[in-house]
Amino acid sequence: MKAPDLSTTYLGLQLKNPIIVGSSGLTDSVEKIVKLEKMGAAAVVLKSLFEEEILMEMEEQTHSMTNRHFVFPETMDYMESVETANILADYLELISNSKKSVDIPVIASINCVSSQKWIFFARAIEKAGADALELNLFFLPSDTQRGEKQIAETTSEIIAIIKKTVKIPVALKISAYQSNLIRYSESIDLAGVEGVVLFNRSWLPDIDINQLVISSGFVLSSxxxxxxxxxxxxxxxGRLKCDIAASTGIHDGSGVIKQLLAGAQVCQVVSALYTTEQNHIAKMIDELSNWMVAHEFNSISEFRGRLSQSNSGNPAAWERVQFMKYFRNFV
Ligand SMILES: Cc1cc2nc3c(=O)[nH]c(=O)nc-3n(C[C@H](O)[C@H](O)[C@H](O)COP(=O)(O)O)c2cc1C
Known part of the structure; x- marks a missing residue:
């Protein structure tokens, strides 16, 4: 049997295989992106450009100034625009230099607070040559002021603004903490995104019992x-028209195969690449290819979604949250 065809599409982009390196410190420089392409990655999502980070940096600078002087509001506005321009310029340079250096698609990622910045950043990113844009969106689960309906409406408004602003495909990366994921995902699908990324990983708190302070929990997934x-x-x-990218917990080839069987278009990988050797992507690709040969699949479309809820023949298994039968064996 000849080698199976691992190619796929995502957001309308042609990919040589379904493994994308997700947004993280792994994708924050051209050198790293060139290496990832050599290692077999089919595309990369750049580290997110955070509006909040720009604001925080500015706050730190103004804090040191306000210790000594009164700062005029005009100065603050000026500083914000300079800080934004500097950080944005670096990001745009990363996009354009990456595009010159690799053949794989380069997907930019932004997280904004204000709607003006979503528009401003998205327009500049498209101009710099990004192949697609991932919107990294989160709503604080502890925000009691905003109901489910309001969150869905705000999300759809942001998507509509971005879709009006750029022609490149747009994906939305969401959090697993979102309430009513089916309704929420259907509403963003309807709003016109080309893809949805399931899921972002939230920062997890921990407690340092020696220092009695709040600390950072596990950054990486398992x-x-x-x-x-x-x-x-x-x-x-089975419910969305847009592509689904699986993200979180994919650490090896079997994780990729499972997500494809569940219906994912592609898999985004991050934590596994922080903890393994350089050839890990190649290993995952080999595992997928060998499994396809063993099961006589020539292309991914022959098995994608076979075990999705609508195709599996056992839809209840995907909704099971109690363990009765499984716990009984753990005596
Ligand atoms: C060190 C680190 C940095 C990350 N930075 C970003 C980021 O800038 N933007 C983003 O959308 N996701 C970011 N993520 C989340 C990852 O893209 C990914 O969604 C998450 O880690 C789950 O995938 P994994 O299980 O393969 O790690 C980051 C994750 C890690 C571990």
Missing amino acids: PSDLGSTLRWVSILS
Whole structure:
């Protein structure tokens, strides 16, 4: 049997395989992106450009100034525009230099607070040559002022603004903490995104019991985090028109195969690449290819979504949250 065809599409982009390196410190320089392409990555999502980070940096600078002087509001506006221009310029340079240096698609990522910045950043990113744009959007789950309906409406408004601003494809990366994921995902699909990324990983708090302070919990995922993504990819894949990118807990080739069987178009990988050797992407690709040969699949479309909720023949299994039968064996 000849080698199976691993190619796929995502957001209308042609990819040589379904493995994308997700937004993180792994994709924050041209040198790293060139290496990732050599290692077999089919595309990269750049580290996000955070409006909040620009504001925080500015705050730090004004704080040191206000210790000594009164700062005029005009000065603050000026500083914000200079700070934004500097950070944005670096980001645009990363996009255009990456595009010159690699053949794989380069997807930019932004997280904004104000609607003006979403528009401003998206327009500049398209101009710099990004192949697509991932919107990294989160709503604080502890925000009691905003209901589910309001969150869905705000999200759809942001998508509509961006879609009006740029022609490149747009994906929305969401959090697993979003309430009513089916309704929410259907509303963003309707708003016109080309893809949805399930899921972003939230910062996890921990407690340092020696210092008695709040500290950072596990930054990286583990393979045991795969289940939640798998559940939602399988449930949503039969319901949405847009592509689904699986992200969280994919650490090896079997994780990729499972997500494709659940209905994912592509898999985004981050944590696994922080903890393994350089050839890890190649290993994942080999695992996928060998599995396809063993199961006599010539292309990914022959098996994608076979075990999605709508195709599996056992839809209840994907919605099961109690363990009765499984716990009984753990005596
Ligand atoms: C160190 C680190 C930095 C990250 N930075 C970003 C970021 O800038 N923007 C973003 O959307 N996601 C970011 N993420 C989330 C990842 O893109 C990914 O969604 C998450 O880690 C789950 O995938 P994984 O299980 O393969 O790690 C980051 C993750 C890590 C571990």
